[in-house]
Amino acid sequence: MSDITNIKELYEKFGKQLFYFAYRNLKSESLAKDIVQDVFTTLCSKNIESINNIQSYIFRIARNKIVDTIRQQARDRVYREKIWEEIEKIKNTTYNHIIEKEYQAHYCKATKLLTPQQKTIFNLSRVEGLSHDEIAKELNLSPNTVKNHITSALKVLKRYFLDIMHLF
Numbered sequence: 001m002s003d004i005t006n007i008k009e010l011y012e013k014f015g016k017q018l019f020y021f022a023y024r025n026l027k028s029e030s031l032a033k034d035i036v037q038d039v040f041t042t043l044c045s046k047n048i049e050s051i052n053n054i055q056s057y058i059f060r061i062a063r064n065k066i067v068d069t070i071r072q073q074a075r076d077r078v079y080r081e082k083i084w085e086e087i088e089k090i091k092n093t094t095y096n097h098i099i100e101k102e103y104q105a106h107y108c109k110a111t112k113l114l115t116p117q118q119k120t121i122f123n124l125s126r127v128e129g130l131s132h133d134e135i136a137k138e139l140n141l142s143p144n145t146v147k148n149h150i151t152s153a154l155k156v157l158k159r160y161f162l163d164i165m166h167l168f
Contacts, residue, residue, distance in 0.1 A: 010048070011040055014058050021059065025066045035065050110160040118153040125150055 015036060022032035039061045051057050111119055124130045124138065125146075132150070136143040 007040055007043055007048070010043065010054065010058065014055060015040075018058065018062055021062060022066055026069060031069060035062055035069065038065050106161070106164060110157045113156050113160060114153050118149050118156070121146055121149040122153040 018036050018039060019032050022035035023029060026032055026035070039058060042061050042065075043058070048054060111122070114122060121135055121139070121141075124135045125132070130138070132143045132146045135141070135146045139146070
C-alpha cells in the first residue's frame, strides 16, 4: 500500500466508485451514501497499512454491507406485511362488528313485523333449532301449521330485507 496512506486519500480514490457500486445494487441514493460512509467508518478501525489489496478489501466490505442492507430490507418488508395483515384483521373485525350490529338492528325491526305466533314459531325454529315436529308438540299445533307460519315469517323477513337492500 505504497501510495495511499490515509482514509481521506482512499475516499478520494474509491468514494465515487463505491457509491455507484452500492447504488447499482440498492437502487437508492441515500442507502448508497450510507454504505460509503459505513465502509470508510469501518476502515477507520482497521490497520490499513497491513492490507495488501485495499481496493478489493474496500469493495468486499461494501458488498457485505450491501448484503446486510438487502437482508434488513427483506426483514422489514416481511415485518411490514405482517403489520398490514394485522391491521386488515382488525379492520375486518371492526367492519364485521359494525355489519353485525346493523344486521341485528334490522333483524329486530323485521321480526317486529311478524305476528306473535309467527315470531314464536320462527324463534323456536331458527334461534333454538327445534324441528317442525318438536315445535308442533310444544305449541299443540300441527306440523303443517308450524310449516305455514315459518313460510309466512320467512316471506315477511325476505320482503323487509329486500326493501332495505334497495336503499343501498
